[in-house]
Amino acid sequence: MEGEILELERLLALAEIMTPDMHADSGPLTVRIGMKVEAESDSGSKRNFKIVETFEADPKSNLISDQSPVGKALIGHKEGDVVNVSTPGGVTSYIILSIKPMF
Numbered sequence: 081m082e083g084e085i086l087e088l089e090r091l092l093a094l095a096e097i098m099t100p101d102m103h104a105d106s107g108p109l110t111v112r113i114g115m116k117v118e119a120e121s122d123s124g125s126k127r128n129f130k131i132v133e134t135f136e137a138d139p140k141s142n143l144i145s146d147q148s149p150v151g152k153a154l155i156g157h158k159e160g161d162v163v164n165v166s167t168p169g170g171v172t173s174y175i176i177l178s179i180k181p182m183f
Contacts, residue, residue, distance in 0.1 A: 109179040111154040113146050116182055119154070119163075119174040127174070129154065130182055150174075 111117055117129045129150065130143050137145035144151045153165040159179055165172050 108158045110156055110158050111176065111179055112156070114182050116178075116180045117154055118177040120177055122173040126177070131155070 109115070111131060113131050113133060115131050117131065118126060119129065120126050128142055130141075131146055131151055131154065132143045134145045134147050137143055137148065139148075146152065146155055149167045150165050153163045154174070154176070157163055157176055159176050161176050163174050163176065165174060
């Protein structure tokens with residue numbers, strides 16, 4: 081229990097409150113935690129991802145961790161960027177169609 085309490089305290093100490101207008105003055109939106117990303121794969125299929133912290137990840141609900149192969153590849157990119165993702169199944173290219181805050 082003490083270990084879990086320490087981990088929660090660490091997470092709270094590093095927490096950042098996210099608002100819809102966050103980074104509004106710093107140019108185009110880039111993919112980061114708390115964003116919905118619509119992307120199209122090189123095979124033409126569209127996917128919607130929500131970028132979350134590792135402990136919130138639920139791939140079946142399209143909640144992907146910023147530490148997953150797809151999450152790591154998308155972080156920092158903007159709409160129109162082509163991103164190559166290396167996964168155990170091979171390399172997939174995605175073009176980022178849209179980025180929106182989750183809230």
